Amino acid sequence: MEKLSRRKLLSVAGTAAVAGMLFPHSVEGLAGHTNTVTGDVYGNSAANSNGNAEGIRRIVEEVVQECEQQCSEHWAQTVREFNERGVNFKSLGAVDDGITDNSAILNQALLDHVHVFVPPGEFVVKNMNIPSGSMISGIEGLSVLKAKNYNDVGQYVDTLFDIQSKENMIFKGITFDGGITSPAYVGTDDKTKVRNLLRFRQSKNIRFENCTFTRFVSNTINAGVRVPGDFVRWHLAVFEQCEGVHFEGGQFVNSFLEGITGYKTKNLTFDKFFSNNTRVSTPISAWYCDGFVLTNSDIREDVNRGSNAGSVLNIYSKNVRVQNNIIQGGTSIDFGNEAKDVTLGGLFVQENVWFENNNLTGCINVIGPDDAHQLNRNVKIRNNVINALGFSRGINTGNCEDVTIEGNTIIGADAAFAYSLNRVDRLRIINNVIIDSYKICRFAVVGKDVRDVEIRDNKAITRTLYDIGGNGGFVVFTNSTNTTGTEVIENINIYNNHVKASGSWVYNYQTGSNRFKIKNMNIEGNTFDSLDGGTCERSLSPLYVDGLTIRKNRMFNSQKGNTFSFCSDIKLEENELSLIHLTSVSYLYDFRESCTGYVEATKNKLVTGTATSHFIIRSGATVNTIRTLGNVPDTYAEAFKPSHFGPTTNRPGDTKEVGITYFDTILNKPIFWNGTSWVDSTGAVV
Structure with a gap:
């Protein structure tokens, strides 16, 4: 108990002493004065008009009140300290031999004392359904609640806690031990059994502080397809509708199965959680949850846990924040429904998913339900370092709207950004750094639409390995056998990026009969260059674009110029091209099959190099209107005369205009018609 204040003690002692010496008798003769000296000094017992005692009596009463308050606070503190310390589990008769069942003792202790302290030791319990308001604490790493050790094939692990419809429970410093170290000691039909080390149903306010989960395995670690809500696979802890x-x-320590799973749970959060070199199939899953947070955690999984081991995180929820974590060694992180990973029992829309400031080895999948009218909404992937070396994708999104991918560093993926098999609306890829990826952006369009894509202010260096067809590109649009040809791909904006690549900088590739059209593509203000010491195989290769603007781009070290196929209404404005003539054919702009509509070329400039032909308009192109203005060199209008291209046997045989150019692919050089013969640049007849 605290000491009485110095002021109160001096007031009581000093005032009483002075009064006793100076006023031994009452004072008389003052009109209207009725107090005695003692009353004047100590105060009357009756309250004054304000209802309070006077003088020293008032001070004494304050001292008494302060003493009572301090006694009350001291008692409350004593109660708190007792509650924090809890009753010692072992003092109630619990046995820490790893064999004796202590369940009844623990249950009674929580009924009697609310808080139970588990001392160092191994205490066996099973199937506990503890009361609301319970607290179980221990010494981290030493206080163990465990299942019985099983060393016989075909045995099943007991559930430690199976809790339903309870609330306000705290576990501090406890190790939950499943007691099994090998799948050989697990029943062979466990796929049909519910096996969870901890199970909570319809419960509220459950807190774990510095707890360890260990020695819990399943012999189905790599078997079967995960189904949300179907808990036949084993879990360290599962929370259903909590x-x-x-x-x-x-x-997690030395565990070999599904980790912690929430199902239709509201507000499932992790902070400073650690999982290192375990073989947990999926450390953390959240199925159909509302509110999931993982922050400041370190999840490092065993890279040898199997190719079908599942994702490091399965987050099929809304209002998600994954922030400031290290996540390494798994196959991927899933924020959605990807058919190869999981089968959903129904449609589910995720919204408000944030993945921010993480260091990840693996890839991220954000895939919404496979339905044209159901999209994930408001997805933000920002400021992460993603080492995707050996993975097909760095970030994969689909069936989403309002997706922002910003400020990430992505290393070594086959495709840094991939959007396959799914629909995307309002996608922004901004300020990312991409290093050593085979393709930077790949849109595989299969039966779904892509609208309003903004790719800007990114810096990228793609790996030197590339497909001569141009697949090593910055933005790649492709179709597949499942493309219907009716997909709407529109409003694609690519601007202010700085890209070094070996393949085409922007490339569209489609085969087969079901090809889609891109409506309104804008490529503006980019700097395109080859990898250091090399060249880019070709510059821009748009295919099937209706309404194409290429404006104010700087293109360096290109072997060939820009190729257009099945494009219409093309604007070329204020571009600069540096050409390196390594091949027999070089050109600035090549209009190929079925290019239609108009072409406008304004203030474009060939900075360095020479071109076999500035413009090639092939026989398959039907460009109706050509407008040129202020291009450098100013030979573009003349170059717009059709230039022909092909083998010797395909030289034009009809009436030929003097000076017509034909590139003979057999001779591997351009030739000219002088009115009587075909000649090369030296005048020799060829």
Whole structure:
């Protein structure tokens, strides 16, 4: 108990002493004065008009009140300290031999004392359904609640806690031990059994602080397809339709199965959680949850856990924040429904998904339900470092709208950004750094639409390995056998990027009969260059674009110029091209099959190099209107005369205009018609 204040003690002692010496008798003769001296000094017992005692009596009463308050606070503190310390589990008769069942003792202890302290040791419990308001604490790494050790083939692990319809439970510093170290000691039909080390149903406000989960395995670690809500696979802890579940600190150690799973749970959060070199199939899953947070955690999984081991995180939820984590060694992180990974029992729309400031080895999938009218909404992937070396994708999105991918560094993926098999609306790829990826952006369009894509202010260096067809490109649009040809791909804006690549900088590739059209593509203000010491195989290769603007781009070290096929209404404005003539054919702009509509070329400039032909308009192109203005060199209008291209046997045989150019691919050089013969640049007849 705290000491009485110095002021109160001096007031009481000093005033009483002075009064006793100076006023031994009452004072008389003052009209209207009725107090005695003692009353004047100490105060009357009766309250004054304000209802309060006077003088020293008032001070004494304040001292008494302060003493009572301090006693009350001291008692409350004593109660708090007792509650924090809890009753010692072992003092109630619990046995820490790893064999004796202590379930009844623990249950009674929680009924009697609310808080139970588990001392160092291994205490066996099973199937506990503890009361609301319970608290179980221990010493981190030493206080163990465990299942019985099983060393016989075909045995099943007991569930430690199976809790339903409870609330306000706290676990601090406890190790939850499944007691199994090998799949050989697990029942062979466990795929039909529910096996969860901890199971909570319809419960609220559950908190774990610095707890460890260990030695729990399943012999189906790499078998079967994961189905949300179907808990036949084993879990360290599962929360079904709960609310307010929080993990502060804690870790997985030596476990071989599904980790912690929430199903239709509200507000499932993890902070400073650790998982290192385990073979947990999926450390953390959140199925149909509302509110999932993973922050400041370190999830490092065993890279040898199997190719079908599942994702590091399965987050099929809304209002998600994954922030400031290290996540390494798994196959991928899933934020949605990807057919090869999981089968969903129904449609589910995710919204408000944030993945920010993480260091990830693997890839990220954000895939919405496979339905044209159901899209994930408001997805933000920002400021992450993603090492995707050996992975097909760095970031994969589909069936989403309002997606922002910003400020990430992506290393070594086959495709840094991939959008396949799914629809995307309002996609922004901004300020990312891409290093050593085979393709930077790949849109594989299969039966779904892509609208309003903005790719800007990115810096990229693609790996030197590339497909001569141009697949090593910056933005690649492709179709497949499942493309219907009716997809709407529109409003694609690519601007202010700085890209070094070996293949085409922008490339569209389609085969087969079901080809889609891109409506309104704008390529503006970019700097395109080859990898250091090399060249780019070709510059821009748009295909099937209706309404194409290429404006104010700088293109360096290109072997060939820009190729257009099945494009219409093309604007070329203020572009600069530096050409390196390494091949027999070089050109600035090549209009190929079925190019239609008009072409406008304004203030374009060939900075360095020479071109076999500035413009090639092939026989398959039907460009109706050609407008040129202020291009350098100013030979573009003349170059717009059709230039022909092909083998010797295909030289024009009809009446030929003097000076017509034909590139003979057999001779591998351009030739000219002088009125009587075909000649080369030296005048020799060829």
